[in-house]
Amino acid sequence: MTEKFAVRPALSTTPAYIPGKPPAAVEGIESYKLSSNENHLPPLPGxxxxxxxxxxxxxxxxxxxxxxxxxxxxxxxxxxxxxxxxxxxxxxxxxxxxxxxxxxxxxxxxxxxxxxxxxxxxxxxxxxxxxxxxxxxxxxxxxxxxxxxxxxxxxxxxxxxxxxxxxxxxxxxxxxxxxxxxxxxxxxxxxxxxxxxxxxxxxxxxxxxxxxxxxxxxxxxxxxxxxxxxxxxxxxxxxxxxxxxxxxxxxxxxxxxxxxxxxxxxxRVSEVEVRAKEIAGLRDELISGLREQGWQVPESHGNYVWLPLTAGAADFEAQALAAGVAVRNLKDGVRISVGPEAAMSRVLEVAGRFRAAVER
The missing domain is CATH 3.40.640.10 (Type I PLP-dependent aspartate aminotransferase-like (Major domain))
Incomplete structure (x- = not known):
């Protein structure tokens, strides 16, 4: 019998990093990847x-x-x-x-x-x-x-x-x-x-x-x-x-x-700083929109928003994917990266439908 190759014992308790999922293609609408905290803006000139x-x-x-x-x-x-x-x-x-x-x-x-x-x-x-x-x-x-x-x-x-x-x-x-x-x-x-x-x-x-x-x-x-x-x-x-x-x-x-x-x-760091604050503005608008729907969303200072969920995280992720939006399911909630305004509007639509269904 061939012996299994030897590795360090620490590997048995080491989790593999799982990258953010790509968005699914949905006919007739643009898809958005909001699962990896990427900067959605185009590169600076030069x-x-x-x-x-x-x-x-x-x-x-x-x-x-x-x-x-x-x-x-x-x-x-x-x-x-x-x-x-x-x-x-x-x-x-x-x-x-x-x-x-x-x-x-x-x-x-x-x-x-x-x-x-x-x-x-x-x-x-x-x-x-x-x-x-x-x-x-x-x-x-x-x-x-x-x-x-x-x-x-x-x-x-x-x-x-x-x-x-x-x-x-x-x-x-x-x-x-x-x-x-x-x-x-x-x-x-x-x-x-x-x-x-x-x-x-x-x-x-x-x-x-x-x-x-x-x-x-x-x-x-x-x-x-x-x-x-x-x-x-x-x-x-x-x-x-x-x-x-x-x-x-x-x-x-x-x-x-x-x-x-x-x-x-x-x-061009001054331009970088301006763009970062523009993204922060979109983040704050997303938080405000989610709170208006009744979500308990914590204050955020990254280019993402945390939506606390427990058993519903997988369902929210699935509904977002069906709407052409990939978010990050982290079991206790979903992390939503800031993207273009159209993507943020799509997120709010998904979140609104999800919350209405849960409260029904």
Whole structure:
């Protein structure tokens, strides 16, 4: 009898990442994919052209240190270049952070529900996971998260705005939390949706690093900049942490095309910020429309809206798909990415019919 190939034991408890479903084709209407938090707006002028020029020599490796982009971003953020490291999307950076901190016998703390890669990358490292439930209003329960930290904890993951619920961590509660975290524990603040936020009290990870050297801020060009398909994210952290991360991030993982597109987009950052606020406006209009129908929708600061559901999540997803709209079914609810106005109108139609049927 042929023996089964051998894999690490940690794989038995590691969930596979399941991407958002594509929309179904429905005759006579346009379909919309609102299941992956993609930026629905067209690329900024010059971004595609910059990427195309960089693709002219595919036989050459990209700059492994992304020197030009690092210097440009350092100037924009007002931080030294040695505090910045790029990766193939924020996802690779999160996986690298798990690799440099976690192993069997160690522990990680993260909120739940939150970004679906947290359980994947931390389980793969062999760590014991403490997934701390959100509060009743879908925010981080920072008191419970602080209480979950033990002598074996090496990593804490925070997400603000939180994916999928959209809540932000506010400065005062963040500082109170960090005061309870031992300095030996690395705390990651995942700010992938930072640009869409409109809460003036939300913690700014870059500002918080001035007093919390064990804090790592992770951001991305995928969302507000609209470069998800090119895979480029980055971390800002103490230079000693960056040095260790360089050992875990794969060499040449950020392509020349991604670097060139990010540089062009960063040179137009004021336009990126305006577009992000336009998307935030559509988000708030969607929330308002859903609340008018009677839905209890939490405030969101991402480019998505969380619709709390339990047993009805699969039914809502199916009805949305039948109407040409793909949403993200996460069992306890559905996450709806912000799309064009026509897509938002379609979502409201589906939600209105669904709610009327439930209340009948």
């Amino acid at each position: 971004v595609v052209e910059a990427a195309a020029r960089a693709a002219g020599t595919p036989s050459h490796y990209p700059d492994p240190a992304a020197v030009a982009l690092t210097e440009q971003l350092a100037n924009h953020l007002g931080v030294p270049a040695e505090r910045i490291l790029f990766s193939a999307g924020a996802s690779e950076m999160l996986a690298s952070l798990a690799r440099i901190t976690l192993e069997a016998g160690t522990e990680v703390v993260y909120p739940w529900p939150s970004f679906e890669m947290y359980p994947q990358v931390t389980a793969l490292a062999g760590a014991t996971q403490h997934a701390v439930a959100l509060t009743a209003d879908f925010r981080h329960d920072l008191d419970a998260m602080a209480a979950a930290i033990t002598e074996s904890t090496r990593l804490v993951l925070l997400c603000s705005p939180n994916n999928p619920t959209g809540s932000v961590i506010r400065r005062a509660e963040f500082d109170a939390f960090m005061a309870r975290v031992p300095s030996r524990v690395l705390v990651v603040l995942d700010e992938a949706y930072w640009e869409f936020g409109t809460d003036p009290e939300a913690v700014d990870g870059l500002a918080a690093q001035r007093t919390h050297p064990n804090l790592v801020v992770v951001r991305t060009f995928s969302k507000a900049h609209g470069l998800a398909g090119l895979r480029i994210g980055f971390a800002v952290a103490d230079p000693e942490i960056i040095l260790e991360l360089r050992k875990a991030v794969l060499p040449f993982s950020v392509t020349a095309m991604a670097q060139a597109a990010a540089r062009e987009s960063l040179s």
